[in-house]
Amino acid sequence: MSPDGNQGSGLGAFTGTSVKRVEDHRLLVGEGRYVADVVPDGCLHAAFVRSPFPHARITGIDTADAKRLPGVVTVVTGAEIEALTNPILPFLALPGLYTPLYHCLSSERVRFVGDPVAIVVASSRAIAEDAVELVDVTYEPLPGIGTLDAALDTASEPIWPKAKGNLLYDHTNDHGDVDAVFADADHVFTETFRCPRQSNQPMETRGILVEFSADGEITVRAATQAPHMLRWQLAAYARKESAAQAVKAFATNTERRTAFVDAAKSFFAERGEALQASDNTAMQTQMKTDPRTALQMMRTGAQLLGRDDYPHVTADDIGGGFGAKGSVAREEIAVAAVAFALGRSVSWIEDRMENLMDGGQAREEEMTLSIACDADGTIRGLDVDLVLDQGAYPGNPIGAPITVRIMEVMQPGAYRFEAFRQRSRIVTTNKGKYVAYRGPWANETWARERMVNVVARRLGISQTEIRRKNMYGDEDFPATMLTGPSLDVTCSVRKTLERAEELADLPGLDALRADAAARGKRLGIGFASYHEAAPGPPDYWESVNPGTSALLDQPATASVDTDGKIKIWTSQMPHGQSHETTYAQLAADQLGVGIDDIELVYGHTSRAPFDLLGTGGSRGGPVGGGAVRKVGRGLRAAVVAKAADMLEANVDDISIVDGNIHVAGVPARGLGYADLAARVVADGETVEGKDGTYAFNVEDTYTSAGDGGWSVATHVCWVEVDIETGLVDIPRYLVVEDCGPIINPAIVDGQARGGVAQGIGAVLYERAAYDDDANLQASTYMDYLIPTATEVPRIEVEHMETLSPGENDHRGVGEGGMIGAPAAITNAIEDALDVTVNEQYLPPTRILELAGVIEPD
């Protein structure tokens, strides 16, 4: 019996219960192992020289003084690192999009405050930071592009000269006859919504350790959401071989060549259809705008194929990521390149100022929405003009391009629009890079749910009535969104709205308003609803970006060691989501054992099954968890078959309870997993798997083709606005969510509440602020305000658990809190102040301006 009572008693005992976290046993006693906690003997430390200017030419760089400082091992400039590294290539690009080729350090031009121009490696971090101060860089400032208007101005200084301007992408799609619907409707309402830059801000900054063992073996330890992606990118970019060398290496390495051909064959056999659908015009665009792209692709590809001894990447505990650590950092490539060149261990642990400059920013979008509707409140047409500011450098690998595609596909929400048009533009500015941040596309929900409320106010109907009237419901399914994805019963948005209305006690609202008014405050209520693809129906990714779904499958393995220990192997990379607990719940239920009998293997790329994207996109439950269930089922079948053989019984009569594998009704004659494993060994039936020999080893891959479904919620926020101080209090917050059957309610609640807290931060506190010339204004936690325990209220979470027709019913819940919250909060503030709210960021001064207490700036 485990100290937590986490002992199994058969199928289904754990799934659906708030099993206490396995992870806590190390994390709560200070024995977690984060990247900064590992410092091998003789390890060197890196620090970066960064641009203080938003935009400038580098006319000189002098490292002599820095190199002379005792303890400094090397200083490598942007120009020098080009001899050690390959430029970073476009990934997940769009047709017509300009994506630059760029190196991990900048050499001729800097493009944002914090742009790294040199790396210093020294015997301690303090000495490395001292030496950073001694590197003398001469800059010739260029005009900084700090606003969307400046970026859209064709006369502005191009940040990437080959792009011939700062507008990198401009594309319009019509879904249905938009002009006809707009001409026919009774009303057209239009508003522009602006969201400033936010930042993911995990409490642990980024970090990497390149470790050389005594015999020269290299292991890269990093705070990464995607270890395999980092491993591939370091193999591609952190070393530089000539194309001839690389091709020769590939040609002479028969084993490597055969393995590659076999792997490619099976990859294409499994995913041929999806890949055929992929649109190659995106790559053609890249190559046309910069012919070096094609050359670099071939060279890097040959280099990747030529070797099979890339350093492995590993990660143990990670202090949050929220999407930012799904990026491969330029700094990681620089640290690895220099460590490889030195042949010595090097660690880089980012500080918070660096993280606020270059650790990832998100969500700076301006969206003009027009809704065509009839006088009775039927909404009919939607026209959206989106401009997204991706900052100076593209996100790698996930950034603006995939985000604008998801934003378009999800923009109509669960409403029955007749026609929809979206123009999407991506601009570049002199700001930190745009990365995925928890529900990267969330501003489609924010802008749509704001606009739905604007329409309701103008038509004089309630915000709940307009939603109920226009949302898809069970009677409509199966249906298809205008943008392509199909909708089934799992798109239960309207049900969550109706449940939220019941719980919200709307008849009592007038009394609440009067009570607040008596205290000199204005009370408002805001609703917001959304559905998200977690994992989404099988046709979802083909609507977003054809071919992408091939990247999104996740493999898993279930094995039993020769001594009976059960292991589940996942390609997910936990960084706070409690995978060790939830996957153990899923597996323990299938295998009839306790939580503590399952070991989850993850992180190290020599052991974690291959998957480029790791953890992200609310895929842990549906896709990673789907794979665990699949291999758990497979392992159970294998175990039962062997046990039936040993016990001379029919497989249908075998039962497993508390790890006792027995013929139903005769537990006294049962076998343990160790007994079974010993028999497998004795019978010579062991199998080879990753990292060793196993009694049983079942590998499989979960694909979302054939099932899936939507994860949905309605959020309700009550605010009390103090129009003397401009402060906004949240006396009540309600989430009614439906992510299907829940694996662990406490963990789902934690995900929902954490997401809402980030949404509260986005609206009331957080802004990655730049001035109009792109000078960074928020480089410490005194300027970038993360909400604390005094600002975040208790959040009620109500669960609905709609079953899906699919194979794996657990749907994703990681991002939803952040998707719904900004809309619900801003809708509530609009309701309280009775004015139209056009911004997502509403600090006290802006509240007072909206309330008419002070004059706008």
Next chain:
Amino acid sequence: MSDTMNETHVALGGDTTISCTVNGQAVSVEVPVRTSLSDMLRSALELTGTHLGCEHGVCGACTIVLDGAAVRSCLMLAVQADGTEIRTIEGLATDGTWHPIQQAMHDHHGFQCAFCSPGFMMTAVAMLEDDPNRTEAEIREELGGNLCRCTGYESIIDGVLGAIAEMRDGDGGVA
């Protein structure tokens, strides 16, 4: 690292020797004079449970208990800790038995990535040792100097309330 007469001595090639008590153990450490207390704990004493989130005194991840008070170890120089009594997350459990705050955080699913958890728990310990009779509003105020990016704080507050109940009447407060 060498242990003599129950005192652990660590030399990091420094120019200053600091003597203090850490988790009940007398230690003397030679460090460069500019070393922060957090770096001394993490590097010289290998107590990596104390985490660095911002290194400018806002996030609270590096909070330790020094002479009974919750202190940000990133804002203090190691030399300032000479002669003090320090407790870190590694010293909370006794003989393998969790401190009530650890047990309560576990029972209430207090943390997710848990990078902030040592700072929260050390802040809570100092607060409860000062005065265990705390309302939720007081707890929120006291913990308002610690940032968590994962949980939305509710589970952490419930953990502290649970620890209070446990310390008061042996009832962990888990429904």
